[in-house]
Amino acid sequence: MLTVLERLSKKNAAALLAETRRELSSCTRCPIYLTSPITVFGEGPADAKVMLVGEQPGDREDIEGRPFVGPAGRLLDVALQEAGIDRRRVYVSNAVKRFKHELRGKKRIHKKPTNGEIDACRWWLDRERAAVKPRLIVAMGATAVRGVLGKTVPLGTLRGEVRPLDERTQVLVTVHPSFLIRLRAAEGGYEEEYARFVADLRLAARFV
Numbered sequence: 001m002l003t004v005l006e007r008l009s010k011k012n013a014a015a016l017l018a019e020t021r022r023e024l025s026s027c028t029r030c031p032i033y034l035t036s037p038i039t040v041f042g043e044g045p046a047d048a049k050v051m052l053v054g055e056q057p058g059d060r061e062d063i064e065g066r067p068f069v070g071p072a073g074r075l076l077d078v079a080l081q082e083a084g085i086d087r088r089r090v091y092v093s094n095a096v097k098r099f100k101h102e103l104r105g106k107k108r109i110h111k112k113p114t115n116g117e118i119d120a121c122r123w124w125l126d127r128e129r130a131a132v133k134p135r136l137i138v139a140m141g142a143t144a145v146r147g148v149l150g151k152t153v154p155l156g157t158l159r160g161e162v163r164p165l166d167e168r169t170q171v172l173v174t175v176h177p178s179f180l181i182r183l184r185a186a187e188g189g190y191e192e193e194y195a196r197f198v199a200d201l202r203l204a205a206r207f208v
Contacts, residue, residue: 042093083201095147141176
């Protein structure tokens with residue numbers, strides 16, 4: 001008997017992504033929906049060879065309903081261009097589809113998703129993978145690594161190497177662009193880490 005994902009993967013990729021987007025909008029698989037009703041689905045070609053996976057939407061992404069359109073997204077765009085990757089040719093998504101945050105006055109401050117929340121949202125990430133069938137997934141940050149691999153693994157043990165994920169897809173682990181933004185604000189080690197990030201993306205460019 002076919003599993004749910006195996007049955008879904010037999011559908012047209014674009015149709016599966018559209019169906020998944022509709023179903024995601026009413027998701028209650030984790031408690032984030034109680035404070036963040038907006039879901040932010042992935043975007044990009046349904047037949048993209050590379051899928052980029054981040055942590056979760058931020059404030060700007062929650063407002064616009066699109067992934068990586070805030071400060072981290074702008075930094076990612078610059079790094080992708082430097083690495084020789086056209087963002088329009090890759091599929092971009094997040095391990096968690098809602099913006100987990102807390103209010104401080106009028107500001108909405110990012111809160112890291114729990115392992116349980118990441119695992120609950122993995123259902124949707126797996127459906128995106130089943131539709132797009134990427135040759136390479138770039139997992140950016142610890143949350144993305146858990147979302148893609150289904151377990152917590154230190155970034156340092158995997159970073160910068162293309163490794164097999166399953167019989168069809170490989171995975172490349174790197175940092176999240178928001179990590180670089182924090183480094184730049186702290187004025188320590190930014191240039192070196194940014195160069196490493198671009199070098200990681202250049203490995204992904206071979207698959208685009």
